[in-house]
Every structure is written in C-alpha cells, then in structure tokens.
Amino acid sequence: MAVSHQLKEALDTLKETGVRITPQRHAILEYLINSMSHPTADDIYKALEGKFPNMSVATVYNNLRVFREVGLVKELTYGDSSSRFDFITTHHYHVICEKCGKIVDFHYPGLDEVEQLASHVTGFKVSHHRMEIYGTCPDCAIKEAH
Amino acid sequence: MAVSHQLKEALDTLKETGVRITPQRHAILEYLINSMSHPTADDIYKALEGKFPNMSVATVYNNLRVFREVGLVKELTYGDSSSRFDFITTHHYHVICEKCGKIVDFHYPGLDEVEQLASHVTGFKVSHHRMEIYGTCPDCAIKEAH
DNA sequence: TATTACTTTATAATGTTTATAATTAGTGTA
DNA sequence: TACACTAATTATAAACATTATAAAGTAATA
Structure with missing residues (x-):
C-alpha cells in the first residue's frame, strides 16, 4: 500500500544522505507516516514507549531535527506550547x-x-x-x- | 501625530472593556506602538527596566495576554523559542x-x-x-x- | 579485528511561560 | 476627598518544552 511505499522512499532518502537507519529512526518515521495526525515530540515518545522502553526524549528530538534537515519532515509551530511534526508529502x-x-x-x-x-x-x-x-x-x- | 492617536485609541478600548489603565500597561502599549519591530516579552521587559525597575516579567506576560484578549495585540509564533507581539493596526x-x-x-x-x-x-x-x-x-x- | 564516527541514553541545564500568594494600587461611591 | 472593593503587580516558584553534555553502545570501514 501507499504508506509502506512512503516509508521505503523515506528510508531511501536517509540512505542517500548518509543518515544511518536505526531502529528508533525507523519507528519514528513509521509512526509519522502512519499517524494521520500531526503529533508532538512527546506524542511520538509516548507512542513508542512500548516498543522502546529505554528510548530517550532526546532521541526523538534529535531525529526529528535530522528528518527536518533532510527534508522529510516539517515542523509546525502554532500558538500552543509544543511543536508539531508533519511528514512531508505534497504541498x-x-x-x-x-x-x-x-x-x-x-x-x-x-x-x-x-x-x-x-x-x-x-x-x-x-x-x-x-x-x-x-x-x-x-x-x-x-x-x-x- | 498618528502614534499618539493610536495609543489614545488603545487606551479608550481598555476603558470600554473595563480593563484598568496602570502605568505599566500604558508603558507596554506605548512601547508596542512606538517600536516598529515585533518585540518578544523579554524585549519589552528589558526596554522598560529603566522606567520600572521593579516590574516583574509576569506583568509583561499578563498584560500581553490581556491586550490579546481585548484584540489590541496579536501574538506571533514562529519557529524560534519565544513569541513575538504585534500591535494590531490594519490587516x-x-x-x-x-x-x-x-x-x-x-x-x-x-x-x-x-x-x-x-x-x-x-x-x-x-x-x-x-x-x-x-x-x-x-x-x-x-x-x-x- | 581494530578503528572511527555516529547514535543513543541518561541526566542536567536552559529558557520561556504560567501559577501562587502576599502586597500594592486603581476605581467608583459616599 | 476618603473608603472600600476589586483588580493588578510583585517576587518567587513551578511547569514545560527543548537543548546540551558526557558516557556507553552500535554500525561501518579498512
């Protein structure tokens, strides 16, 4: 289906850019693509708690920054306290x-x-x-x- | 001049809405109108330090919220850490x-x-x-x- | 395998904004 | 003008999101 295709494309982008694909990065990307919402860093952290009990919040933030720099993810800043993150598809x-x-x-x-x-x-x-x-x-x- | 006219209008708005006009509020509004920039709460706080050595940051935040609720001020949230505040004139x-x-x-x-x-x-x-x-x-x- | 560079983790630190409680000061009325 | 009432200010602490740091772990490469 389209979603797994998006994920594969995203992973390819990481490979091309020389960004290592770690289990955490894989999971964060997967969550961003699957969730039709626009989660905060904390949403992602909480959602992956089960799969990665030892994952640090810093890892989520670090990787969201990496994804943003590579152009896979857009950071949305509205009035409320925390940023939201959006997997970039079309404009x-x-x-x-x-x-x-x-x-x-x-x-x-x-x-x-x-x-x-x-x-x-x-x-x-x-x-x-x-x-x-x-x-x-x-x-x-x-x-x-x- | 136009600036003092804007200030007077803003003060009238406060009066109509039943918001007390304190020296601090007067100064914050004046600063917002005069400064052609889009200051952060901290910018305002620092700028008025000379006039109000004892003013609390909380006062700045409280009053910016009041001004926003009354419709005098718009809060701008960009990617960076702190909000900026803009006196509303025209669209x-x-x-x-x-x-x-x-x-x-x-x-x-x-x-x-x-x-x-x-x-x-x-x-x-x-x-x-x-x-x-x-x-x-x-x-x-x-x-x-x- | 040894080396290197990158990632993750855990934790502390930073910086902005909000909450709290005590004090102070505006505002309407007598 | 003085009083009483209510709201605003101050000082401080707390909350919250985010970033920095250092140590430990992991992948890539020769």
Missing part, C-alpha cells in the same frame, strides 16, 4: 480547529503571486511561505449548537 | 528574514477565496488565517554576496 496547508486542536490537511495551489509581490515590495529574496487557516471543525460546531 | 502579513530574523510588514488583501475553499472542503467554520513569507532580506543578501 498542502493546514486547517486548525480552535476548539479541539484538530488539524486537517487542505490542498491548494501554491500562492506564487503573494511571494512575488512580497519580494517586489520588500526587496527580500523569498524562499517560501506558510499559511494556516483557523476555525471550528464540524464536530465542535455540533457540540456548540447544543 | 497585513509579515515577511521574515531567515538569516537575521528581521520582520517586515507586508500589506496584501485578505485571502478570502482560500478561506472559502477551505471551509467548503473541510466543513470547518473558518474564522481567520495566518500567513508568513520567508526569505533573505536585502542586507543579508549583500553580506552573503561577499
């Missing part, structure tokens, strides 16, 4: 529920004109942008109605 | 230099279509969105060239 944005924190992927063509205008007005050499959309998810909207 | 985005961290305001009409599409696709009741543009500022680009 998409996130829609975030302000009530329950749920994050839903939202595909949309890149906002190239915005980048171009920004570059023109500010003189910056623009590399990329980020955008998030906030609102209330259907579940919470229903709960609110009662 | 604009930020262009951020990845080398030196400089933040430049960038005016652009709201991305209404994006919100509408997101709402349609995900079923969310959308309230707002955020977007930042990343790149290299002219100063850093020159430094890099050498």
Whole structure:
C-alpha cells in the first residue's frame, strides 16, 4: 500500500544522505507516516514507549531535527506550547480547529503571486511561505449548537 | 501625530472593556506602538527596566495576554523559542528574514477565496488565517554576496 | 579485528511561560 | 476627598518544552 511505499522512499532518502537507519529512526518515521495526525515530540515518545522502553526524549528530538534537515519532515509551530511534526508529502496547508486542536490537511495551489509581490515590495529574496487557516471543525460546531 | 492617536485609541478600548489603565500597561502599549519591530516579552521587559525597575516579567506576560484578549495585540509564533507581539493596526502579513530574523510588514488583501475553499472542503467554520513569507532580506543578501 | 564516527541514553541545564500568594494600587461611591 | 472593593503587580516558584553534555553502545570501514 501507499504508506509502506512512503516509508521505503523515506528510508531511501536517509540512505542517500548518509543518515544511518536505526531502529528508533525507523519507528519514528513509521509512526509519522502512519499517524494521520500531526503529533508532538512527546506524542511520538509516548507512542513508542512500548516498543522502546529505554528510548530517550532526546532521541526523538534529535531525529526529528535530522528528518527536518533532510527534508522529510516539517515542523509546525502554532500558538500552543509544543511543536508539531508533519511528514512531508505534497504541498498542502493546514486547517486548525480552535476548539479541539484538530488539524486537517487542505490542498491548494501554491500562492506564487503573494511571494512575488512580497519580494517586489520588500526587496527580500523569498524562499517560501506558510499559511494556516483557523476555525471550528464540524464536530465542535455540533457540540456548540447544543 | 498618528502614534499618539493610536495609543489614545488603545487606551479608550481598555476603558470600554473595563480593563484598568496602570502605568505599566500604558508603558507596554506605548512601547508596542512606538517600536516598529515585533518585540518578544523579554524585549519589552528589558526596554522598560529603566522606567520600572521593579516590574516583574509576569506583568509583561499578563498584560500581553490581556491586550490579546481585548484584540489590541496579536501574538506571533514562529519557529524560534519565544513569541513575538504585534500591535494590531490594519490587516497585513509579515515577511521574515531567515538569516537575521528581521520582520517586515507586508500589506496584501485578505485571502478570502482560500478561506472559502477551505471551509467548503473541510466543513470547518473558518474564522481567520495566518500567513508568513520567508526569505533573505536585502542586507543579508549583500553580506552573503561577499 | 581494530578503528572511527555516529547514535543513543541518561541526566542536567536552559529558557520561556504560567501559577501562587502576599502586597500594592486603581476605581467608583459616599 | 476618603473608603472600600476589586483588580493588578510583585517576587518567587513551578511547569514545560527543548537543548546540551558526557558516557556507553552500535554500525561501518579498512
């Protein structure tokens, strides 16, 4: 299936970049790909506690940083205390529920004109942008109605 | 001038909302409006050290939260460790230099279509969105060239 | 196998932000 | 203006996420 294919591709990327594939890295990647959510470092740590009772939180953070540097993972910083991590697939944005924190992927063509205008007005050499959309998810909207 | 007018308006907002106007609050607001940068809580704390030698960091944080709740101030969370705070004027985005961290305001009409599409696709009741543009500022680009 | 470099672990340290309790100071009313 | 009430400030400690460090372990290479 598609998921294991993504994992294999990710492992290939690590190999090509000369990053060792350790059991911990394998498990973290696997969890990131399988979980359709956008977990925090602590989520990952807790989820893998069973498989790796001795794993250190530092290992999770270290490897998330490695994955980010290699371009496999994106770090999302919202208002709340901890970062969330997202396995990069295709270009998409996130829609975030302000009530329950749920994050839903939202595909949309890149906002190239915005980048171009920004570059023109500010003189910056623009590399990329980020955008998030906030609102209330259907579940919470229903709960609110009662 | 326009700045003191903004301050007066902000103080009026506080009055209307029943938020007491203390010297500390006055000073924090004034600093936020005058500083064309986007300071962290600690920046503000340090900047007002001279005027208020006994002010607590907690006061800065508390009041930034109050201002945010009242709608005077926006909290910006980027990848780095601490939040930045921005006095709300008109609707604009930020262009951020990845080398030196400089933040430049960038005016652009709201991305209404994006919100509408997101709402349609995900079923969310959308309230707002955020977007930042990343790149290299002219100063850093020159430094890099050498 | 020996060497080397990289990873993990355990732990401590850092830095930001929040909570608590006691003191102080604004604000509305007499 | 003075009083009483309530909110805000201060000082401090605590919580929390994240990073740094050093020692031990593991994989890769010759």
